[in-house]
Amino acid sequence: MLGLRARSAVVGIGESEYARHGQASASEFELTLRAILASVEDAGLTVDDVDGFVSYGDDKNEPIRLASALGIPELKLAACQWGGGGGGSAGHIALAAAGIAAGLADCVVVFKASAQGQHGRLGLGRGSYGAGEESVGYNLGGAASAPYGLFSPPQKYALRATRMMEVGGVPRSAMRAVARAAYHHARNNPNAVFASKSLSDAEYDESRWIAEPLHLYDCCQESDAAAAMILVAADRARQLRHDPVYVLAAGQSGEFRAGAGAENMAHYDTGGASLLAPRLYSEAGVRPADVNVAQIYDNFTVGVILSMIDHGLCTYENVSEVVSFDNLIAPNGAMPINTSGGNFAEVYILGMSLHLEAVRQLRGSARNQVPGAEICLSTGGPMTALTSSAIFGSSNTV
Amino acid sequence: MSYLPTGISVPKPLPDGLDREAFNRLARHRLAVRRCADCGTWQWPPEVICHECRGFALTWEDVAPAGYVFSWTRIWHPVRPVLRGAVPYVVVLVELPAAGNVRLIGNLLGSAGQSVRVGDSVTGVYEDHDEGFTLLQWQKSGR
Numbered sequence: 001m002l003g004l005r006a007r008s009a010v011v012g013i014g015e016s017e018y019a020r021h022g023q024a025s026a027s028e029f030e031l032t033l034r035a036i037l038a039s040v041e042d043a044g045l046t047v048d049d050v051d052g053f054v055s056y057g058d059d060k061n062e063p064i065r066l067a068s069a070l071g072i073p074e075l076k077l078a079a080c081q082w083g084g085g086g087g088g089s090a091g092h093i094a095l096a097a098a099g100i101a102a103g104l105a106d107c108v109v110v111f112k113a114s115a116q117g118q119h120g121r122l123g124l125g126r127g128s129y130g131a132g133e134e135s136v137g138y139n140l141g142g143a144a145s146a147p148y149g150l151f152s153p154p155q156k157y158a159l160r161a162t163r164m165m166e167v168g169g170v171p172r173s174a175m176r177a178v179a180r181a182a183y184h185h186a187r188n189n190p191n192a193v194f195a196s197k198s199l200s201d202a203e204y205d206e207s208r209w210i211a212e213p214l215h216l217y218d219c220c221q222e223s224d225a226a227a228a229m230i231l232v233a234a235d236r237a238r239q240l241r242h243d244p245v246y247v248l249a250a251g252q253s254g255e256f257r258a259g260a261g262a263e264n265m266a267h268y269d270t271g272g273a274s275l276l277a278p279r280l281y282s283e284a285g286v287r288p289a290d291v292n293v294a295q296i297y298d299n300f301t302v303g304v305i306l307s308m309i310d311h312g313l314c315t316y317e318n319v320s321e322v323v324s325f326d327n328l329i330a331p332n333g334a335m336p337i338n339t340s341g342g343n344f345a346e347v348y349i350l351g352m353s354l355h356l357e358a359v360r361q362l363r364g365s366a367r368n369q370v371p372g373a374e375i376c377l378s379t380g381g382p383m384t385a386l387t388s389s390a391i392f393g394s395s396n397t398v
Numbered sequence: 399m400s401y402l403p404t405g406i407s408v409p410k411p412l413p414d415g416l417d418r419e420a421f422n423r424l425a426r427h428r429l430a431v432r433r434c435a436d437c438g439t440w441q442w443p444p445e446v447i448c449h450e451c452r453g454f455a456l457t458w459e460d461v462a463p464a465g466y467v468f469s470w471t472r473i474w475h476p477v478r479p480v481l482r483g484a485v486p487y488v489v490v491l492v493e494l495p496a497a498g499n500v501r502l503i504g505n506l507l508g509s510a511g512q513s514v515r516v517g518d519s520v521t522g523v524y525e526d527h528d529e530g531f532t533l534l535q536w537q538k539s540g541r
Contacts, residue, residue, distance in 0.1 A: 124477050135407040138443035143409030143417075145503050147533055149402050150489050151477050158471035159491050166516045209474040209486075261443045263469075263491050264501050 003283050004094065006398045007101040009237035009244035012043025012230035013356045018193050018347040022117030024224030031226035032061045032113040033069060039109065039228040044241035050230070052077030052108035054096045056088035057350055061113050077105035081252065085122075085153075086297055087272075087384030089351030094250035094388065096231045106232060112352035113226035121222050125152030138261025145262060154219045154300065156263070158211035160383055161302035163269055165213055168316050172213075174323035175301035176204045178337075179217045179344060181328035182298060186341025189367045193223060194345040218301040220343040227352040229359065234398070245362045246398050248284035248375070250390035251276060259385040271306030271382030276389055281312070284375075284391040288312030291391075292373040293361050294335060295354035296382075298342040303382035308337075311377060311389065330368035339368040354378055355390070362394040400525055401505045401535055402487060405480050408529050417444045419458045424532045427524040430458040431497040440498025461497045463522020463534060468493040468501050470514050486510045490536055492520055507537040514538075 015038060016031035017024060024031060040047055047070050053063035054077065063078035077099045081088030089112065096108040116122060125141050135146040140156050150156065164170045183199035186192035199217060207216040237244035253276035257266035267274065281287060288311060296304045296311075305323060308314050313335055314322035322335065330336040340346045340357035347353050358378040360366040366373075374396050380388035411418040423430040432441040434448035435455040447454055469491040476482045488506040493499050506514060507523060519539035526532050 133407060134410045136410050136412055143407075143411075144443065146407035147402075147409050147531075148489055148503050148505050149406060149473060149481060149484070149487055150503055154475075155471060155473055155477070155489065158473075159469040159489070162469045162471060162516065209472070211474065212472040214471075257449065262501070262503055264442055268468075 002101065004097045004101060004250060005248055005283055005285065006234055006246040006393070008097045008231045009234050009246045010229050010359050010392070011232050011237050011240045011242060011244060012039040012045065013359050014038025014040070014042055014228050015353065015356060016226040018191055019224045020193055021121055021222040021224055024115055024117060028113050028115035028118050028224070028226070029061055031115060031224065032066065032111060035111060035113070035226040035228040036066065036070070036109055039230050043230045045107065045230065048073055049107045050109055051075060052096065052099060052105035054079045054081070054092045054099070054108060054110050055112055056081035056092040057083060057085055057112070059112060060119065077108055081388070083384060083386035085384055086299065086350035086381030087386045088252060088380060088388050089297060090250055090355070090378060090380040090390040091252035091386070091388030093231070093247060093355065093390045094252060097247045097250055100231060100233050106236070108231050109228050110231060111226065111228035112349050114349050115224040116222045117224045123152055123154070123222055125155070142261070154214050155211045157300045157302055157383055158214045159263060160268070160306070161213050161218070161300070164302050164306065168269060170305055170316065171320045174305055174319050175218055176201060177323050177325040177328055178298065178301040178304045179204055180325050182338045182342040182344035184329055185339050185368045186345035189340050189346060192341040192346040193221060194341065197345065214300060214302070220299050220348050221345070223348040225347045225349045225353070227349050227356055229355060243363055243395050245359045246393045248286065248391045248393040248397065249280040250388070251280055252386060252388040254386040265385065271303060271310045272384060272387040273307060273310040273379065273382065273389055276387060277311040280389055280391055284393070286375055286391065290375050291335070291377045292375050293330070293339060293370040294337045294377040295339070295342070295358050295379070296337050297351045297354060297379050298338055298344050299381055304337070307379050307382040310382070311379065330370045336368070336370050339366055339370065351381055358392050362392055400527060401507055403480055403484050404527065404529065406478060409531055416446065420444065423458070423460070424524070424534060427532070429461050429463045429522060429534060431461045431494070431500060432456055433459045440500050442500035442502070461494060464496070464539070465492045465494040465520060467491070467514060467516055467518040467520055469516060470506065472510060488514060490514070490520065492536055502534065504534055504536045507535050
């Protein structure tokens with residue numbers, strides 16, 4: 001089998017300004033362009049080298065518009081990972097890596113932009129806003145949920161959290177630890193939207209309910225920002241400015257009946273990556289115990305914990321010991337996660353910023369560096385119908 | 399008198415008619431769930447094909463509105479202005495053992511502060527709205 005292992009590598013990363021929703025100084029499209037230019041510069045390439053763009057989740061910035069705006073000589077790969085929200089936030093890396101391995105394109109930008117000030121706050125949910133509006137269908141905010149007051153992501157995922165706690169026995173302490181680790185890491189990251197915020201146990205516990213059992217600090221922020229990375233073939237990557245960060249494995253997964261609407265997905269007590277994770281570890285040639293640091297898509301604390309279980313970083317049985325604040329923080333925790341602050345506290349670009357942090361960790365240039373990190377797991381949005389993940393490795397892993 | 403204020407959202411059948419029969423029966427206070435005429439598989443939400451035998455012979459079957467709380471949430475943050483005076487309210491996800499354990503979303507009638515746990519038995523209550531639709535709500539079964 002050919003596979004994707006180490007056939008391509010990340011050679012450049014770039015980001016726009018990171019702002020709270022409604023507070024960016026530029027349009028979403030301009031934020032996207034600025035992130036792309038920053039990634040090109042970081043790689044030591046030129047804009048004319050870029051010949052592909054891949055994004056995910058209904059991104060509004062079409063590759064051909066980007067290519068035309070940037071005056072790129074020829075666009076050879078324009079692709080988007082299906083699936084709403086952040087479920088595909090690592091799947092687009094798999095598409096780019098596959099495109100490079102197959103020769104469809106040579107220098108591919110993977111990116112995501114989300115300006116919730118410009119395009120609407122995701123936390124308000126989909127569906128109708130005004131009196132007398134109509135709803136249809138079985139997606140969140142459709143006829144099967146909106147008339148009952150179920151519109152928004154935290155409400156939907158509160159149902160998952162109730163199961164995780166009441167049936168799975170996951171304690172509140174694990175959720176609190178996930179939230180606190182993110183804010184803790186952001187304190188050392190001047191680029192983080194919540195760089196100046198700290199979160200204590202008491203502040204977490206006393207924060208208002210959004211939808212029980214989710215407190216305010218179980219939920220991620222809403223932002224205006226864009227981020228991008230450049231992938232090229234492994235042999236070309238070795239001639240560029242930075243040590244390559246190799247794609248050891250990446251892929252997507254939609255499990256049996258995962259897309260059945262109105263909360264009828266078959267596997268309700270997982271994050272949706274229980275088939276994907278073993279497949280990716282096998283392709284990467286590593287085990288969960290080999291992961292030095294992980295960026296776990298943090299839409300909600302419940303999703304982080306389910307994703308960690310799916311990816312073998314803990315189990316339902318040992319979650320209360322493993323998922324503690326001390327274990328989750330760099331540099332010395334047993335399994336540091338979301339070391340830049342994650343979606344919770346750095347910025348929420350539906351998971352894209354997590355991959356940039358994975359690259360920084362494997363270059364050894366992270367603000368909260370895990371000493372000697374060589375393998376970083378970087379996951380897509382959990383609890384979504386279609387999920388995705390990536391495993392990155394430093395030069396020593398190839 | 400409805401559990402939540404009127405004006406949140408008026409549910410309508412899908413434009414292709416796939417779930418129109420469920421709406422029609424709900425208006426007559428009957429709960430209809432999709433079922434495959436060939437292999438007997440229960441299916442929710444409705445789809446045009448059976449996900450087990452891949453046949454297209456799907457029908458509607460009336461089911462007694464009784465089940466168990468599969469999950470629940472008490473919602474405190476009003477994401478629509480119309481809900482500001484309605485929080486907190488309880489949303490339940492109800493599993494129907496008589497229909498292949500398909501799950502339905504509804505509200506748990508009664509005090510928003512009442513205790514609710516996964517596994518609680520609940521019974522359906524049809525809630526007619528002046529805008530011309532009916533919702534299936536739930537209340538804890540007598541013990």
